[in-house]
Amino acid sequence: MPLLAQRLLLAAGLVALAALLGEMGLSVAATTHGSQPARVAQVDAGPYPLRVSFYTDPAHAGFAEPFAIAPVGQRGGLTFTVSSDPGPGVQATPVNDGVGDDPAVPGGVQGAAEVPVQGPWDLGIVVDGPRGPGRVEVPFQATAPPAIPDWLGWLLGFVPFYGLIGFLVLQRPRRRAAMSPA
């Protein structure tokens, strides 16, 4: 393989590696809660009034949507089960989201909702407490980055095969040179 081609391949690899590390950083950052919520919804889950905070609005599909749930007028004694439920027309599966105690709010919880597809979603909250169970769906919207066309996706998807074929083709001249009389 010519030296220039090798260096281009190396540069492409380094760019891909940098992009991968950057994306990993963004994914981790997306799960962290900001200092201020982007949107706050006041809802009632049966007998329990709740304040639901979303830290990104709209959510970024493919990344986590950090949220916090704070009971209003009740300090503890409640348990929460949270899920991300796809809205009408969204081709996706409901996702169970883990929650943990919110250190800033007594009795409150926080977590990161998984939103794999763009479109309308609901944060499904099931609360259980001394006044029985309650449930509420809090709608939110998820958007995706600009779309790439189908053909471009397929063009990119076959990258490893271009690499394989290129590898084989570029080896051929070396073989001929090796076979020619010294």
Add this chain to the structure above:
Amino acid sequence: MRPLILQSEAENPTPARRQVPTARPSLPAMEMPIPSLRSLWRLRLGLGAVVLLGSVICFLGTSWDIQWHSLIGRDRILIPPHIMMLSGVTLGGVAALTDVLVETIWARRNPLVAEHTVPFAGVFNASLGGYVAGFAALDAAVAFPLDAYWHALYGIDVSIWAPFHVMILGGMAMTALGGAYLLASAGGLAAAQGAVAARRLGYLGAVATFAATFNIFTFLTFNALEPRGMIDLGIVVVDVFPLLMTLLSGAVLVLAVRVVPWRWAATGVAAVSLVLVGAVALFVPPATDLLVQIEHQQFQRPDPGIAFVAFQWPLMPVLVAVAIDIVRRGARRTGIALAICCLLACIPVTPLRPLRGTETLFVALGAAGVLASVLLGLVGALWGAWLGGRAGLALANAEAAA
């Protein structure tokens, strides 16, 4: 690498090729300081084994992922099957990177080691397998976020034939291919040093890694018997299953027999492939049941209690492998004959309902369509055998030129 040159020469004796090593300043074999080369093949053997482990994890993880998506759907991005696949890719990538860095540093201090490496970009010196596995693992890793982006745009599609599924599977399979090169390279070096046990270990590892390569690529044939795999040409409808299976069988099995100097190399690859499929049959159903409980999920369709991948697995490549090994014995020019052996892979025979795929093809395509598909399979077989032979020679040539 000398042992691989000798192997290629045995098949294609060309006096000019024997002159290649003498054109470079190298020590005669008897004067080689054995310890440094022994360390080199040990390094490649160890790191090749790590790539093999990563590839097996990728294969099991992907099989589990297919089961999960079929029965539950695609929910979170980092579900355990995805984590398993990413772990396998990471293992392979880190092993490849370690190989490239260690050999590069080593080659700068030891001319003999440098002589047994392939230079790259004027910066690195390592085994060809290290480069192949490294780039392929990077490709697979990059494809994961791209796949998440694709799903974010277009929704959850559980089909294997999606752009970045192809990219992930291609990357994982080629990582395994790089591992096979690493192990074969270690086996060849050990053979030159007279280390019989290490030679066997290297080639056995290469056979196992070729099996992992074959199995991961086989996922790409799974949609071929569905309507998406059928192409209406106007006068006849053809199916791409024969093309894909013969291409894959030809490429991997012929490559294996070019690289591994064993009489039953292709059969060995097919046998290990089936062992890995057996591992899927044992691992996937209980792992899926356990994960459903842990994740508090519900089956979207009745749980059949079997691994879909294992029971859809195409079996004819086993016969292809045996035929390839038999045809190779005593034959000098075997290219076309090997391709014809690969035609057996056209027939979709699976463990659960062995002839269902064949019936599907006949019902959907008719006799003319089946005939046209088999002709397509012949094209795939010839192409695959050419690719396999070329990939084997490329390995020998690249390391010979080192």
